[in-house]
Amino acid sequence: MWIGVRQRFRRFHEELRLSADQIDDGLGKQLGVRKSLHRAYYDETTETPRGFIVGSWGKETAIAPPSDVDIFFELPTAVYHRIETYQGNKQSALLQEVRGHLLTTYPQSSIRGDGQVVIVGFNSVAIEVVPAFRYDNNGRFYMPDTNDGGRWKLVDPQAEIAFLEAADRNSNGNARAMAQMLKTWKRECNVPLKSYQIELLVAEFMTSYENRYYDYYWYDWFMRDFFAWLCTKAWANLTIPGTFELVNLGNDWLSKAQTARDRALTACSHEYNDYTILAGEEWQKIFGNRIPIHVL
Structure with missing residues (x-):
C-alpha cells in the first residue's frame, strides 16, 4: 500500500526549490538595492551594506519561480527624528524618500511605495524593501505603515525566522517543506492567507x-491532517513571534481549506489503495500540476 506517496511528494518538493540561477539572481539584486541605500544614507560605498533578508527567503520557504525578495534596511536614527518633524503621513513621506534614492540608481525600473514597503520591480524578481529603525538591541525594529494615516509598527523579523527554524528542527526538516507546499496551494487556489500566516500556522x-518526524512517505497524511486542523482555526488569533502582536485569521479562506481537506481525504483513500493516478488527480486539484500524477 501507499506505493506512490514517497516518490510523489519528494518530486513535488524538488519541483518547488529555487534553482541556483534564481538564487544568484535574487541575492545579487537585493544586495545591489542595499548598496544603493547604504550609499544614500551612510555616505559610503561598501560590499557589506546595512540590512538583511527576511520573508520567505530569510525563512528558506521561497518557492520557484520566486516573485520577490523581502529585505529590511536599517536607517540611521537621525532620519527617524527628521521624519518625525514632518506634518501629515510621515511614514508615506519616508517611503517616497527611499523610492527617490533608489530611482537614482535604477532609473529604468518601476519603483513604488506600497503600504509598508518600497517595491523595486526588476524584470526577473522584485525586491521589497522595508526601511526600518532599530528599536532595541534584541532585534526589534520600527517599520513604517502608511495605512489609516500612518504609524510606526514594532516588528521582530529575526524572531519570526527563529520560530520557524525551531519548528523545522523539531520536525526533522518537515516544517519548511510543508510551508513551501502549502504556499503552492495558496497560489494555485487563490487562498486569501498571507505567506507569513501559512508559515506560522505550519x-x-x-x-x-x-x-x-517521518519522511515523504507520510506526506499524504501530513496534508490531510493539516487541512483538517486548519479548518478549526477560523477567527483564531496568530501570535507574532517577538512582538506578541495578535493577528486574527478571519474566515475568508475557510471554504477553500474545507475543499482542500475533502480532496486530501479522497486522495489519501486512493493512495491507500494504490490508485496512484486517481490520487495524483486529486492532489493536483489542491496543488496544481507541480505535484505529479504519474509516479511509478
Missing part, C-alpha cells in the same frame, strides 16, 4: 503533530 501545527 510551525504551530508541526510543533505538536504526532507524525512530524
Whole structure:
C-alpha cells in the first residue's frame, strides 16, 4: 500500500526549490538595492551594506519561480527624528524618500511605495524593501505603515525566522517543506492567507503533530491532517513571534481549506489503495500540476 506517496511528494518538493540561477539572481539584486541605500544614507560605498533578508527567503520557504525578495534596511536614527518633524503621513513621506534614492540608481525600473514597503520591480524578481529603525538591541525594529494615516509598527523579523527554524528542527526538516507546499496551494487556489500566516500556522501545527518526524512517505497524511486542523482555526488569533502582536485569521479562506481537506481525504483513500493516478488527480486539484500524477 501507499506505493506512490514517497516518490510523489519528494518530486513535488524538488519541483518547488529555487534553482541556483534564481538564487544568484535574487541575492545579487537585493544586495545591489542595499548598496544603493547604504550609499544614500551612510555616505559610503561598501560590499557589506546595512540590512538583511527576511520573508520567505530569510525563512528558506521561497518557492520557484520566486516573485520577490523581502529585505529590511536599517536607517540611521537621525532620519527617524527628521521624519518625525514632518506634518501629515510621515511614514508615506519616508517611503517616497527611499523610492527617490533608489530611482537614482535604477532609473529604468518601476519603483513604488506600497503600504509598508518600497517595491523595486526588476524584470526577473522584485525586491521589497522595508526601511526600518532599530528599536532595541534584541532585534526589534520600527517599520513604517502608511495605512489609516500612518504609524510606526514594532516588528521582530529575526524572531519570526527563529520560530520557524525551531519548528523545522523539531520536525526533522518537515516544517519548511510543508510551508513551501502549502504556499503552492495558496497560489494555485487563490487562498486569501498571507505567506507569513501559512508559515506560522505550519510551525504551530508541526510543533505538536504526532507524525512530524517521518519522511515523504507520510506526506499524504501530513496534508490531510493539516487541512483538517486548519479548518478549526477560523477567527483564531496568530501570535507574532517577538512582538506578541495578535493577528486574527478571519474566515475568508475557510471554504477553500474545507475543499482542500475533502480532496486530501479522497486522495489519501486512493493512495491507500494504490490508485496512484486517481490520487495524483486529486492532489493536483489542491496543488496544481507541480505535484505529479504519474509516479511509478
